[in-house]
Every structure is written in structure tokens, then in C-alpha cells.
Amino acid sequence: MSQPLPSLPTRPSDGHKGTFGRVLIIGGSTGMSGAISLSGVSALRSGAGLVSLALPEPILPIVASYEPSYLCIPVPPDLNGRVSLEAQVVLDESIPKMDAAAIGPGLGRSENLNRIVAHLYQNAKLPMVFDADALNALADQKEILSQHTGPRILTPHPGEFARLIGSEISHIQKHRESLAVEFAARHEVILVLKGAGTIVTDGKRTRVNETGNAGMGTGGTGDILTGIIASLLGQKMLPLEAAQLGAYLHGLAGDLAAEEFTQRGMIASDLLKTIPDAWRIMQAEDTANLTR
Numbered sequence: 001m002s003q004p005l006p007s008l009p010t011r012p013s014d015g016h017k018g019t020f021g022r023v024l025i026i027g028g029s030t031g032m033s034g035a036i037s038l039s040g041v042s043a044l045r046s047g048a049g050l051v052s053l054a055l056p057e058p059i060l061p062i063v064a065s066y067e068p069s070y071l072c073i074p075v076p077p078d079l080n081g082r083v084s085l086e087a088q089v090v091l092d093e094s095i096p097k098m099d100a101a102a103i104g105p106g107l108g109r110s111e112n113l114n115r116i117v118a119h120l121y122q123n124a125k126l127p128m129v130f131d132a133d134a135l136n137a138l139a140d141q142k143e144i145l146s147q148h149t150g151p152r153i154l155t156p157h158p159g160e161f162a163r164l165i166g167s168e169i170s171h172i173q174k175h176r177e178s179l180a181v182e183f184a185a186r187h188e189v190i191l192v193l194k195g196a197g198t199i200v201t202d203g204k205r206t207r208v209n210e211t212g213n214a215g216m217g218t219g220g221t222g223d224i225l226t227g228i229i230a231s232l233l234g235q236k237m238l239p240l241e242a243a244q245l246g247a248y249l250h251g252l253a254g255d256l257a258a259e260e261f262t263q264r265g266m267i268a269s270d271l272l273k274t275i276p277d278a279w280r281i282m283q284a285e286d287t288a289n290l291t292r
């Protein structure tokens, strides 16, 4: 049976930006500056106290000018404008100061990125979301999938999940829930298998998300989910609950965007504006549940 929706993260009246979590998002490359920008704003709109984006230095001016409310940490680029191996030093310095992290949106692919992703997956102690090209890097080194030291949330779409398990999208779509549960249990991770009816599971407890619509099949909506889940992790939600509540909030923001702009007319950045209304609805539902 699908699990009930978790409660919202607490927001104490004397809280401050330290209380609400420091979140690091690693990604971006030349030509894919939008992905990490979307993740950054969605993490802020989801309640994180402080959001930092670690990104290749050449795209910093583009990303920084999209939104003044996040911080940007420049890391050395490779010749193609992706995060280089030298960036590892900067990341290792930043991570201990953070409450949660995410890696992947717009990251691109390279041998050196595979090494960075493996290093973080295996050694970072904080809760961490792996999305997009970070999942492709893990798919290239499946032998490390069970070798992690902290909570890991993987957010593949069916194409990325096919690479992760070495299967076909058609097979995955026929057996979404059982494959997701099996993968999460085997590797002791939380798996968020995206697409209509997103499945969120730790291998024992599973929730099939009921919000969202086909208007969300537009570039960048997944990057927004990454920022949302990282933000909820930073607010100290338990990893499974952060992923389940995050998927719900994301889908609801998508439903509100479809109401305003239509499924055909909506674009990913519209969700950044509807997240606050999604929170408003969820807050009212949460209060009703608590007083019932």
C-alpha cells in the first residue's frame, strides 16, 4: 500500500538561515547553465536557509545573474567548460560546512567527472541527491552503488534508470514499482523513479506520487525536483520523507503551473513561481491533518 504523505518540515518562529539548512548543489557546464540555476532557485523556494552552487567558473556570471539569492562557488573548468578534476579540492572544502548536497544537473559527462561523482558517493557523509549526469556517472561504475557512507537519494527518469540497471525503458515502464523497490533494497538507497506516478522507495516503504501532469514533460522540471529534495534534506527531514514530500510538492507546483499556463504552454521555470502556492495548499492540508 502507498504510504501517507509525510508532515511538512518544522519552521520554528525563532529559526534563522542556519536553522533551515545550508545546501550545496554541484553541476552546470557550458551550454547547461540553466539546469543548475533552476535547481538553485527551487532549493531556495523550498525553504533552505542558504543555497550555494558549485559550478565551472566560465558559467558563473550567467548563473549568478539569474538569481541574486543564492551563492556561487566557482570551480576550475576543464577544456569543455565542465567541472574539472581539480574542482575536487574546492568541493572537499565546502562539503563539511553543508547540511545536504546534490550533484548532477547540467554536469555533463567525462572520465574525470566519473571520478568526482564516485568520490562523493563513496565518501561524503552528508545526505546527498544524485541526479542527471551524476546518475550516468554511477551507471558507468555500477560496482560502487552499494558503497556509500551517507544517505543517498537517486532521482532517475526511466532513461537514466535503464542505464543504471542495464535494461530497456520499455521493461522499466512495465515493472516500475518492483524494479525500483528491488534497486533501493539492494543498494540501500532511496530511489525516486520519475515519470507519471513517480515512485519513491527505500526498498521497504514505497509511495506512488499522485501529483503532476504531462505538462511537466519539458526540459528542466527534473532539475527543480533535485533542488526541492536537497532543500528538504537541509531542513533535516528524514531522507525518505524528504523525497516523498519533495515529489508531492514538485508535482503540485506542476499542477498549479498547468492551471495557469496550460500543459502545453508551461515551462520549467513556471514551477519556481508556483512552489509558494503549492506550499500554501500543503500547509493548509497539514494543519487540517494535525487538528483532525
Ligand SMILES: NC(=O)C1=CN([C@@H]2O[C@H](COP(=O)(O)OP(=O)(O)OC[C@H]3O[C@@H](n4cnc5c(N)ncnc54)[C@H](O)[C@@H]3O)[C@@H](O)[C@H]2O)[C@@H](O)CC1
Residues within 6 Å of the ligand: 031, 032, 033, 034, 035, 036, 104, 105, 106, 107, 108, 132, 133, 157, 158, 159, 160, 169, 194, 195, 196, 219, 220, 222, 223
Ligand atoms: N536548461 C538546462 O540546462 C537543462 C539541462 N539538462 C541537462 O541535460 C543533461 C541530459 O539530460 P536529459 O535527461 O535531457 O537526457 P537523457 O538522454 O538522460 O534522457 C532523455 C531521454 O530519457 C527518456 N525518458 C525521460 N523521461 C522519460 C519518461 N518519463 N518515460 C520514458 N522515457 C523517458 C527519453 O528517451 C528521453 O529522450 C543533464 O545534465 C540534464 O541535467 C536537462 O535537465 C534539461 C534542461
Ligand SMILES: Nc1ncnc2c1ncn2[C@@H]1O[C@H](COP(=O)(O)OP(=O)(O)O)[C@@H](O)[C@H]1O
Residues within 6 Å of the ligand: 132, 157, 194, 195, 196, 197, 198, 211, 212, 213, 214, 215, 216, 217, 218, 219, 220, 221, 222, 223, 224, 225, 250
Ligand atoms: N506525464 C507526466 N506526469 C507527471 N509527471 C511527469 C510527467 N512527465 C514528466 N514528469 C515529471 O517531470 C520531471 C522530469 O524530470 P527529468 O526528465 O529529469 O527532466 P529534466 O532533466 O529536463 O529536468 C520528473 O519529475 C517527472 O516525474
Ligand SMILES: [Mg+2]
Residues within 6 Å of the ligand: 131, 132, 157, 222, 223
Ligand atoms: Mg533530469
